[in-house]
Amino acid sequence: MKVTIFGSGYVGLVTGACLAEVGNDVVCIDIDAGKIQRLNQGEVPIYEPGLDTIIKRNMAAGRLQFTTDVDLGVSHGLFQFIAVGTPPDEDGSADLQYVLAVARSIGERMRDYRVIVNKSTVPVGTADKVRGAVGEVLARRGAAIEFDVVSNPEFLKEGAAIEDFMKPDRIVVGTDNPRTTELLRALYAPFNRSHDRMVCMDIRSAELTKYAANAMLATKISFMNELANLAERLGADIEKVRVGIGSDPRIGYHFIYPGCGYGGSCFPKDVKALERTARDVGYPAPLLQAVEAVNDRQKEKLFEKISAYFGGDLAGRTIAVWGLAFKPNTDDMREAPSRTLMEALWRAGAKVRAFDPVAREEAHRLYGERADLILCDSPESALQGADALAVVTEWNVFRSPDFDEIRHTLTRPAVFDGRNIYDPAHMKAQGFDYFAIGRGTA
Ligand SMILES: NC(=O)C1=CN([C@@H]2O[C@H](COP(=O)(O)OP(=O)(O)OC[C@H]3O[C@@H](n4cnc5c(N)ncnc54)[C@H](O)[C@@H]3O)[C@@H](O)[C@H]2O)C=CC1
Ligand SMILES: O=C(O)[C@H]1O[C@H](OP(=O)(O)OP(=O)(O)OC[C@H]2O[C@@H](n3ccc(=O)[nH]c3=O)[C@H](O)[C@@H]2O)[C@H](O)[C@@H](O)[C@@H]1O
Structure with missing residues (x-):
């Protein structure tokens, strides 16, 4: 299947490399020309065990390419993954400027049906904003082209990212129609063999699931740290x-x-x-x-x-x-x-x-x-x-x-x-x- 990934950071690179590894034809895009140049010279800009080998193997096989060429990216993939950063804004909320910029880029260039898959961690309601941003640009172009927006949050851990992606505990997919659910099921089939790990739900629940998972894990750690501070004072x-x-x-x-x-x-x-x-x-x-x-x-x-x-x-x-x-x-x-x-x-x-x-x-x-x-x-x-x-x-x-x-x-x-x-x-x-x-x- 043809896949385009926007954002060649931790999540984008691992997603792109692993999807290529199972036979997909993947184009990874980044606005950071230096990063793309290094990748094209065979240099992986982040330290992630195993990533280097998979990237090199799939580049050599012609299944994985890196570019800053957005036209190429949008024309290439049926699946358009968004894996750009969502850093905290001044008020603590997630800054969606990069996600929405990608959405607009896709809207400006798409010529036929696209599935826009959001992998970045984003607040509930972001899929609606992505849909709105794409729709607005299409309307301006006077182009009536169909597209779907999917929430597919990522749960990988840095340092174990390849293993987490290749053998996921779960693949959360939030959609609003069965057609996209089936397309995502087909894309993820190689990672979903031994038993069904796909957890399908509505888009808002999928968006919240990601925050719920991280907040639960952070809560466990803070709980233990609170108890640790208490133990110190109690001689335990x-x-x-x-x-x-x-x-x-x-x-x-x-x-x-x-x-x-x-x-x-x-x-x-x-x-x-x-x-x-x-x-x-x-x-x-x-x-x-x-x-x-x-x-x-x-x-x-x-x-x-x-x-x-x-x-x-x-x-x-x-x-x-x-x-x-x-x-x-x-x-x-x-x-x-x-x-x-x-x-x-x-x-x-x-x-x-x-x-x-x-x-x-x-x-x-x-x-x-x-x-x-x-x-x-x-x-x-x-x-x-x-x-x-x-x-x-x-x-x-x-x-x-x-x-x-x-x-x-x-x-x-x-x-x-x-x-x-x-x-x-x-x-x-x-x-x-x-x-x-x-x-x-x-
Ligand atoms: N790092 C991690 O372990 C995980 C991160 N996430 C989420 O995934 C998202 C991405 O995180 P990271 O990969 O860590 O970020 P990162 O900062 O490593 O990479 C983001 C990349 O997106 C690029 N970018 C920005 N705007 C772009 C555009 N318009 N077109 C193409 N590329 C663009 C940046 O240049 C950068 O290389 C965030 O929402 C994060 O919360 C989710 C699970 C795990
Ligand atoms: O959303 C994300 O980006 C990712 O965030 C975390 O992954 P990550 O931040 O790579 O690293 P963790 O292994 O979760 O560790 C996070 C921090 O918690 C600390 N930690 C972890 C576990 C623990 O028991 N105690 C503890 O202090 C670690 O030292 C580290 O500083 C989650 O584990 C991933 O599932 C999620 O996809």
């Missing part, structure tokens, strides 16, 4: 509590890991956007507000602990930071807890020596050259001349380091573990001053 260990509650299948083990807060491009913006949607319809959504407030506070936790350890005076100190990405297996630093920590350390006059297995370039892009940030080549080199170590992202490489080396290299034997990856008893036995999240017994 949140990690014991986590296992104690996760063993109840009604609760489950997923997404109940406490830590230094959730980051990434989605949870923070989607909780905000849903809260904003709720406010717009006269419901203040107190639970969502609390989820966000707890997370904002949680991102300050590591700094508070470090500052308290050094008696509130961090001027002239150097802190080693392990992990910059918002989670392992990605180079994405959007809303990453490492940023909250580093920026607070800088404000307090401290220096940072940071190491991340893949996000170094991204950190450099975000912060440029500055005297108080040294981006290091290895975890060990980040420790050189540092007074304490903060672990912010639980990359595997940090899980069993040479503890003797850490203790001997740091000027103070202080480890601040934002992801609870070390054993408090072991750290104490090794002579560390060890601070974790919610481990009141540590």
Whole structure:
């Protein structure tokens, strides 16, 4: 089948590559000419395990092309996917300018029937706006061309995106007629073999399903972080509590890991956007507000602990930071807890020596050259001349380091573990001053 994807970011690239991998003929469009040029030179602009191989294989097979040519894109695909960003506007609502710009581009160029599939995360009612935008342009052109708009939210996780797309838990499809449902069923058939994973519904419910999923996951994390803060004050260990509650299948083990807060491009913006949607319809959504407030506070936790350890005076100190990405297996630093920590350390006059297995370039892009940030080549080199170590992202490489080396290299034997990856008893036995999240017994 012929597919066009607008937006060659995390979602667009993974969607395009995976649809090509199962035999579709895919054109990916982006307005960022630099990105398209890099892709055409065989360079994948994001770090996502496995993506590189699939892209190269399908480009070589002629099933996947990258272009800035919108005319080509609109004439190519029966399916026109929208996978552009929906960043938060000033008031927290999702900014739909990119989505609607794509809708207008399609309307301006389409010559026959098109299925416009929205994969971006968008507020309830956006499909109506997309339909309106396309319809308006068609009317201006005096063109009576049929089209459908579908909501097909994406649930992939960065770092595991290929696996999530190839073996989805569910494929949510919101349509307003059976014809489009069947077209989407045919497109997704290769990913829907062992049992029917397609969950078909009306468009508004599909749009809300996406926010509901992310808000539920963010709620679980903030709930655990709230309990972690309580456990610290009560002399209890949140990690014991986590296992104690996760063993109840009604609760489950997923997404109940406490830590230094959730980051990434989605949870923070989607909780905000849903809260904003709720406010717009006269419901203040107190639970969502609390989820966000707890997370904002949680991102300050590591700094508070470090500052308290050094008696509130961090001027002239150097802190080693392990992990910059918002989670392992990605180079994405959007809303990453490492940023909250580093920026607070800088404000307090401290220096940072940071190491991340893949996000170094991204950190450099975000912060440029500055005297108080040294981006290091290895975890060990980040420790050189540092007074304490903060672990912010639980990359595997940090899980069993040479503890003797850490203790001997740091000027103070202080480890601040934002992801609870070390054993408090072991750290104490090794002579560390060890601070974790919610481990009141540590
Ligand atoms: N990143 C993730 O893990 C997930 C993201 N989402 C949602 O998917 C959407 C896209 O997210 P990402 O892929 O992370 O964004 P991204 O920022 O990585 O990529 C968006 C791309 O769209 C391009 N673009 C903007 N306007 C365009 C236009 N008119 N024509 C063609 N390309 C255009 C940008 O240049 C950029 O390359 C968002 O709504 C996000 O909430 C949903 C599930 C997972
Ligand atoms: O809409 C989206 O963009 C995506 O958002 C999340 O995916 P992602 O942001 O890639 O990453 P997650 O693995 O969900 O982690 C998000 C944040 O929560 C934190 N987290 C996660 C799990 C946990 O138990 N505790 C915790 O603090 C992570 O460290 C990370 O900072 C969802 O998991 C995806 O299903 C969704 O498609």
